[in-house]
Amino acid sequence: xxxxxxxxxxxxxxxxxxxxxxxxxxxxxxxxxxxxxxxxxxxxxxxxxxxxxxxxxxxxxxxxxxxxxxxxxxxxxxxxxxxxxxxxxxxxxxxxxxxxxxxxxxxxxxxxxxxxxxxxxxxxxxxxxxxxxxxxxxxxxxxxxxxxxxxxxxxxxxxxxxxxxxxxxxxxxxxxxxxxxxxxxxxxxxxxxxxxxxxxxxxxxxxxxxxxxxxxxxxxxxxxxxxxxxxxxxxxxxxxxxxxxxxxxxxxxxxxxxxxxxxxxxxxxxxxxxxxxxxxxxxxxxxxxxxxxxxxxxxxxxxxxxxxxxxxxxxxxxxxxxxx
Numbered sequence: 001x002x003x004x005x006x007x008x009x010x011x012x013x014x015x016x017x018x019x020x021x022x023x024x025x026x027x028x029x030x031x032x033x034x035x036x037x038x039x040x041x042x043x044x045x046x047x048x049x050x051x052x053x054x055x056x057x058x059x060x061x062x063x064x065x066x067x068x069x070x071x072x073x074x075x076x077x078x079x080x081x082x083x084x085x086x087x088x089x090x091x092x093x094x095x096x097x098x099x100x101x102x103x104x105x106x107x108x109x110x111x112x113x114x115x116x117x118x119x120x121x122x123x124x125x126x127x128x129x130x131x132x133x134x135x136x137x138x139x140x141x142x143x144x145x146x147x148x149x150x151x152x153x154x155x156x157x158x159x160x161x162x163x164x165x166x167x168x169x170x171x172x173x174x175x176x177x178x179x180x181x182x183x184x185x186x187x188x189x190x191x192x193x194x195x196x197x198x199x200x201x202x203x204x205x206x207x208x209x210x211x212x213x214x215x216x217x218x219x220x221x222x223x224x225x226x227x228x229x230x231x232x233x234x235x236x237x238x239x240x241x242x243x244x245x246x247x248x249x250x251x252x253x254x255x256x257x258x259x260x261x262x263x264x265x266x267x268x269x270x271x272x273x274x275x276x277x278x279x280x281x282x283x284x285x286x287x288x289x290x291x292x293x294x295x296x297x298x299x300x301x302x303x304x305x306x307x308x309x310x311x312x313x314x315x316x317x318x319x320x321x322x323x324x
Contacts, residue, residue, distance in 0.1 A: 223255075225322070
């Protein structure tokens with residue numbers, strides 16, 4: 001049976017649905033979840049639709065319509081089992097963090113995503129690596145649900161696409177990307193306001209963190225690899241939170257000699273989270289080897305080692321990739 005038909009059919013048969021984000025939620029996963037939640041409440045069969053994240057909503061996305069409805073994994077009023085659980089923009093099961101059991105306990109599961117590394121971990125899998133963002137896939141699905149796209153829904157979808165294309169500057173920006181956004185603007189989306197909120201409204205501590213980390217970044221002798229390290233102590237000293245790290249790897253990649261930029265961030269457990277950004281090298285393959293994933297030129301993973309040991313392991317692997 002066609003996966004889209006199965007998804008639509010399952011949604012229309014469900015009374016309660018759980019929408020799940022990946023850990024360290026970004027604009028794509030948040031925008032997609034909130035857009036779908038608003039759509040679900042237009043359907044007569046839906047009695048409850050919960051949106052759930054691990055951790056907190058990054059400050060720059062607190063303007064999203066419906067953000068006040070987002071629940072945290074620690075909330076006590078969550079069901080132990082839902083009729084349906086849907087992940088949005090989640091490349092693998094481990095990216096669900098502590099919400100994975102709620103996903104598994106659902107009567108039917110669905111996985112809507114655009115990461116090429118996605119292993120089809122749900123009962124229903126709608127994966128389109130050609131889509132610029134999960135929100136772009138969702139735009140097409142909403143139309144098949146016979147739901148009305150409102151300004152709030154369009155705003156959430158626009159944020160999803162805008163942020164996952166880096167403000168329409170990444171290579172995943174295609175003609176269909178802009179056509180979709182053109183359609184969304186017809187619903188009254190305030191593109192200037194959204195851009196300012198997403199890219200020009202940063203907390204002081206976030207700007208200071210970026211300045212410090214970039215200034216301390218290490219470049220290899222040939223200038224093709226650059227990496228930066230972020231410890232828990234540094235975050236604490238600068239009064240910065242984990243989501244403030246977003247954008248550092250992209251900035252480092254802008255150096256004209258660089259082929260791969262990496263940010264090594266210490267996790268609360270003492271492991272190391274890696275964020276890869278590349279101009280040529282397929283970093284998704286490297287991330288997948290360590291249990292992560294993503295896109296060809298933008299990927300991530302977590303290694304159960306400290307930052308020093310992680311750097312010692314990863315940099316030689318990258319050198320081989322660059323010079324093979």
